[in-house]
Amino acid sequence: MIELIPHGTTVDFIKYRNATAAASGLLVLIGIAIVGLRGPNLGIDFAGGSMVHVRFASDTTTKDVRGALAGTELAQVNIQELGGGDNEFLVRVPLSEEDRGAVTKRVTEALSERFGADQVEILRVESVGPRVGETLRERAVLAVFFATLMMGVYIWARFEWRFGVGAAAALVHDVFLTVAALVMFNYEFDLSIVAALLSVVGFSVNDTVVISDRIRENMRKDKRAALRGIVNRSVNETLSRTLLTTGTSLLVIFALYTLGGNVIHGFAFTLLAGFIVGTYSSIYIASSIVLYFEEKYPSAGRKVA
Amino acid sequence: MSDRSIFYRGLMVLGLILVSILYLLPSLLDPVPGWLGFVADKKVSLGLDLQGGTHLILSVDVDEAVRTYVEVNAEQLRRDLREEDVRSPRVRRTGDTVATVSVPEKFADDLQTILDERFQYFETISVKTEDGRVVREVSLNADEIARIHQSAVEQSLETIRNRIDQLGVSEPVIQRQGQTDILVQLPGIQDPERAKTLIGRTAVLEFKLVRDPVGGPYVNGDKPLPAGTEVLYGLVKGNSGKRSRGKSLLVESRILMTGDVITDARVRPGELPNSRIVSIDMNSRGARLFEEITSSSVNRQLAIILDDTVYSAPRIQERIPGGRAIITGSFTADEARDLAIVLRTGALPAPVHIAEERTVGPTLGADSIRQGVRSFIVGGALVLVFMIFYYKVAGVLADIALILNVVFLVAMLAGLGATLTLPGIAGIVLTLGMAVDANVLINERIREELRLGKTARAAVESGYERALPAILDSNITSFLSGIILFQFGSGPIKGFAITLCIGLASSVFTAVVLTRLVYDYRISRGTLETVSI
Numbered sequence: 001m002i003e004l005i006p007h008g009t010t011v012d013f014i015k016y017r018n019a020t021a022a023a024s025g026l027l028v029l030i031g032i033a034i035v036g037l038r039g040p041n042l043g044i045d046f047a048g049g050s051m052v053h054v055r056f057a058s059d060t061t062t063k064d065v066r067g068a069l070a071g072t073e074l075a076q077v078n079i080q081e082l083g084g085g086d087n088e089f090l091v092r093v094p095l096s097e098e099d100r101g102a103v104t105k106r107v108t109e110a111l112s113e114r115f116g117a118d119q120v121e122i123l124r125v126e127s128v129g130p131r132v133g134e135t136l137r138e139r140a141v142l143a144v145f146f147a148t149l150m151m152g153v154y155i156w157a158r159f160e161w162r163f164g165v166g167a168a169a170a171l172v173h174d175v176f177l178t179v180a181a182l183v184m185f186n187y188e189f190d191l192s193i194v195a196a197l198l199s200v201v202g203f204s205v206n207d208t209v210v211i212s213d214r215i216r217e218n219m220r221k222d223k224r225a226a227l228r229g230i231v232n233r234s235v236n237e238t239l240s241r242t243l244l245t246t247g248t249s250l251l252v253i254f255a256l257y258t259l260g261g262n263v264i265h266g267f268a269f270t271l272l273a274g275f276i277v278g279t280y281s282s283i284y285i286a287s288s289i290v291l292y293f294e295e296k297y298p299s300a301g302r303k304v305a
Numbered sequence: 306m307s308d309r310s311i312f313y314r315g316l317m318v319l320g321l322i323l324v325s326i327l328y329l330l331p332s333l334l335d336p337v338p339g340w341l342g343f344v345a346d347k348k349v350s351l352g353l354d355l356q357g358g359t360h361l362i363l364s365v366d367v368d369e370a371v372r373t374y375v376e377v378n379a380e381q382l383r384r385d386l387r388e389e390d391v392r393s394p395r396v397r398r399t400g401d402t403v404a405t406v407s408v409p410e411k412f413a414d415d416l417q418t419i420l421d422e423r424f425q426y427f428e429t430i431s432v433k434t435e436d437g438r439v440v441r442e443v444s445l446n447a448d449e450i451a452r453i454h455q456s457a458v459e460q461s462l463e464t465i466r467n468r469i470d471q472l473g474v475s476e477p478v479i480q481r482q483g484q485t486d487i488l489v490q491l492p493g494i495q496d497p498e499r500a501k502t503l504i505g506r507t508a509v510l511e512f513k514l515v516r517d518p519v520g521g522p523y524v525n526g527d528k529p530l531p532a533g534t535e536v537l538y539g540l541v542k543g544n545s546g547k548r549s550r551g552k553s554l555l556v557e558s559r560i561l562m563t564g565d566v567i568t569d570a571r572v573r574p575g576e577l578p579n580s581r582i583v584s585i586d587m588n589s590r591g592a593r594l595f596e597e598i599t600s601s602s603v604n605r606q607l608a609i610i611l612d613d614t615v616y617s618a619p620r621i622q623e624r625i626p627g628g629r630a631i632i633t634g635s636f637t638a639d640e641a642r643d644l645a646i647v648l649r650t651g652a653l654p655a656p657v658h659i660a661e662e663r664t665v666g667p668t669l670g671a672d673s674i675r676q677g678v679r680s681f682i683v684g685g686a687l688v689l690v691f692m693i694f695y696y697k698v699a700g701v702l703a704d705i706a707l708i709l710n711v712v713f714l715v716a717m718l719a720g721l722g723a724t725l726t727l728p729g730i731a732g733i734v735l736t737l738g739m740a741v742d743a744n745v746l747i748n749e750r751i752r753e754e755l756r757l758g759k760t761a762r763a764a765v766e767s768g769y770e771r772a773l774p775a776i777l778d779s780n781i782t783s784f785l786s787g788i789i790l791f792q793f794g795s796g797p798i799k800g801f802a803i804t805l806c807i808g809l810a811s812s813v814f815t816a817v818v819l820t821r822l823v824y825d826y827r828i829s830r831g832t833l834e835t836v837s838i
Contacts, residue, residue: 002695053669127662143789147786150786150789191796202786206739245742251688253684256680261676261680263727264731
């Protein structure tokens with residue numbers, strides 16, 4: 001039998017709970033600072049505007065592309081180089097009064113005029129109007145909110161209320177830190193990032209549920225033992241499962257991240273960051289909160305610490 | 306565990322596998338063999354992000370449709386008043402839904418009668434007397450406005466559908482979305498710009514008389530703009546094939562004829578080599594009208610105007626009977642063809658604006674598929690190998706469950722006729738993660754039970770039993786969030802939610818029911834002495 005975590009391993013996770021609480025607090029503060037200072041980079045899905053993803057037959061510089069677009073009189077054109085080579089670019093034009101079909105047309109025409117039509121390949125065009133952008137934003141926020149609420153309610157119904165609070169706190173913690181990581185590395189928020197964030201939510205809850213389930217089981221087995229010991233034992237008992245699942249999931253996500261191509265890069269990054277944070281939080285945040293409530297409102301008949 | 310229960314469960318699993326493979330075949334085989342029968346058209350279709358294509362949301366400018374309607378009615382009202390011998394009636398549109406009518410005071414009753422009898426959908430909002438004239442403001446009532454909105458969207462939908470049919474795109478999606486939007490999806494289209502121009506063109510064709518073929522002086526103010534005229538521009542082609550504003554002309558504002566009389570439009574070769582003209586045929590009303598116009602305006606220039614751009618302004622040589630006209634210009638083959646299409650299919654009742662566009666070129670689509678599939682295979686293979694390495698025979702069992710999970714999932718997507726998009730693939734990856742987790746939970750639990758000194762059989766039984774609540778709880782929470790996502794999500798998120806929900810169901814089934822069956826079989830045979838785990 002190959003064991004990732006040797007049988008009988010007992011790490012006193014709970015011992016570090018003040019340190020990790022402090023670390024989490026610090027990370028969240030840093031996250032707030034990053035998000036506050038930089039602000040999320042809203043993609044055109046949410047902010048509205050137009051984007052043209054273009055590939056040139058030969059190497060080109062950002063400057064050349066900018067030069068080619070100078071004649072279009074489009075304000076605030078943003079040009080970003082993409083991928084490893086020097087021939088793929090994203091051209092973004094913020095929302096304007098003009099009909100959006102016309103904006104992307106002007107960009108593609110200006111580029112083919114300058115570089116020659118056979119040199120320019122338009123890979124992708126996206127354009128979102130203000131009304132659509134607003135709707136998408138609203139629906140994304142609603143989706144995340146209700147999904148989170150639904151999970152919290154389910155856990156509250158299936159477990160005790162303090163597990164529900166713990167899971168919800170872990171969830172908010174994970175989503176927030178993942179968002180902060182996205183902002184830090186300047187990933188653009190679009191619909192696929194929202195889908196990825198929801199996967200992070202799902203994974204984080206999944207982890208918390210597994211540990212909570214074990215805590216509940218051990219609490220039933222031993223009605224008098226201190227909860228501190230039970231939590232510690234439960235985390236240890238599920239530790240190899242936690243690491244195995246996270247490990248195999250990360251294996252797949254890492255493959256997506258490195259081999260999946262430009263289009264799902266942001267998506268894969270979100271999962272990568274979120275799963276790592278999610279694993280940590282289900283061990284520390286969720287169980288710590290359950291313990292915190294135990295200390296405040298001890299269960300009848302159970303030893304304290 | 307009775308043999309019979311194992312037999313039936315085995316039969317069920319086997320049946321499911323066979324049905325799934327049947328549903329998978331149409332998606333894998335090309336061409337689809339005829340013997341597949343009714344499942345032959347159950348195919349996983351690829352989303353536009355994977356196969357390339359254009360997704361458009363067009364919003365119909367219904368307010369403009371209302372304005373046009375008010376204008377047309379104002380003109381009609383003026384004509385009706387004249388016919389009833391009301392002198393010097395003045396009618397014009399003064400608001401989005403409002404027209405202002407004024408007649409000399411002694412005709413106030415005639416105006417009242419005509420409004421009551423022929424224009425019931427106008428409500429009077431104010432009446433006053435000014436300089437011996439009655440001035441009445443009338444507004445369209447709410448029912449009429451709603452009716453115009455409705456019909457503008459329906460007609461636009463119909464016209465756009467006709468245009469796309471003529472463009473020859475395979476399997477287009479054209480449907481109404483919300484109150485005023487039209488969703489258009491054109492899979493695998495090669496020239497999205499052209500399609501966009503063709504679909505979005507209002508294509509209002511008008512014939513007007515030219516007052517002065519040189520419009521410049523009226524634009525820069527050298528000459529005053531005569532009453533009842535306007536300056537329009539011709540079409541000039543740049544070197545790159547880009548069209549820009551050309552020569553200006555002064556034309557009379559009065560519309561002599563519009564494109565609604567056209568019954569057919571065809572591209573024909575022009576007089577010069579390699580040139581093209583578009584000929585139009587009119588119905589009998591149009592033919593009569595056209596004959597009248599040409600006979601009364603011999604030697605004047607007639608401007609043929611499409612969407613406020615003058616295409617040509619030929620001089621009328623003689624009366625033209627028969628209801629046939631031609632439009633000349635320096636068209637490319639595609640331009641001439643598209644012009645004929647929009648003339649044939651008629652004008653949109655209102656302008657449409659592109660509210661959202663997502664176009665993926667065919668190369669990027671192919672790249673995405675290749676990279677998506679490659680990363681999926683690499684990641685999946687790593688997991689499969691790891692499971693065998695870590696759990697031995699139990700790992701092989703888990704791997705079979707994982708592979709069948711993908712088979713069930715894709716078969717179900719095919720059966721539902723779902724569309725596979727990039728986020729959908731991500732959903733599959735995520736459910737695989739959950740399926741691995743379920744197997745890990747079970748196997749870790751069996752190991753724990755074995756460590757307690759239980760027999761192989763007891764360890765397997767209590768392992769499954771104890772792992773079940775955690776597996777169910779975690780999958781149900783994810784499933785619930787999947788439903789919420791489907792409810793609130795848009796486009797790509799919906800695709801993600803569908804694969805997630807289907808995948809979760811099949812992963813619980815494969816992990817809990819399918820692998821358990823193998824152990825139960827071995828237990829019933831008495832061959833489960835030890836567990837390789």
